[in-house]
Amino acid sequence: MAKALLIVDIQNDFTEGGALGVDGGDRVAEEVTRFVDTHADDYDAVIASRDWHDADSDNGGHFSQNPDFIDSWPVHCVADTEGAEYDPLLTTDAITHHVRKGQGTPDYSAFQGMTDAGEHLGDLLAELTITEVDVVGIATDHCVCATVLDALKNGLSVRVLQDLIAGVGKDSSTLALAEMDAAGATIA
Structure with a gap:
């Protein structure tokens, strides 16, 4: 049985100071780097996803001048911009595969x-x-949750490393963790 580490959206726009910065984002970047430094050999693949939105569209309604912060958001992670790059505190040397999502569409899951x-x-x-x-990654209550649920739908055994995630809101992250747990993920 082969095992992979999925690193979800640890990008400049999702860490402190970014367009949609999450409290604890830089901490997650540092801790994931430490984790990968000591555990990369435990995995057959280390895969990282990034939001990678088109600059010249609303990306299927994902970008809005008046975002509701549920289905629409301010402009973030535009392809080939600093905001879309990995947070500099995340070392990417051990990443074996890079996944880009949200190119013209409102994707949340790395499986998209x-x-x-x-x-x-x-x-x-x-x-x-x-x-x-x-x-592992950002944000617990959005892209991490969507990725976990899709991984389960794909028949994978899923473990969420709770110390290596950060969410937008405390209550919404708690609900997301409960949803992932109820769907069959192990919250470790």
Whole structure:
């Protein structure tokens, strides 16, 4: 049984000072770097996702001048901008595959994204015979939750490393963790 680490959206726009900065984002970047430094050999693949939105569209209604912060958001993680880059506190040397999502569409789950070679995450994991994933990253109550739920729908065994995630809100993150747990993820 092969195992992968999924690093979700640890990007400049989602850490402190970014367009949609999450409290604790920089801490998560540092802690994930430490974790990968000591545990990379535990995984057959280390895969990182990034929001990578088109600059010249509203990305399927994802961007809004009057965001509701549920389905629409201020402009963030525009492709090829500093905001879309990985947080500098996240060391990317051990990442084996990069996934970009949200190119013209309002994607949350890393499973909606594709690698640079044009391969969907689910197909990549199947090709690598991955059956188990550990999930870390930002934001617990949005992209982490969506990724975990899709991983479970894809028949994977999922573990959420609770010390290596950060959410937008305390209550919404608590609800997201409960949803992931109820769906079958292990909250570790």
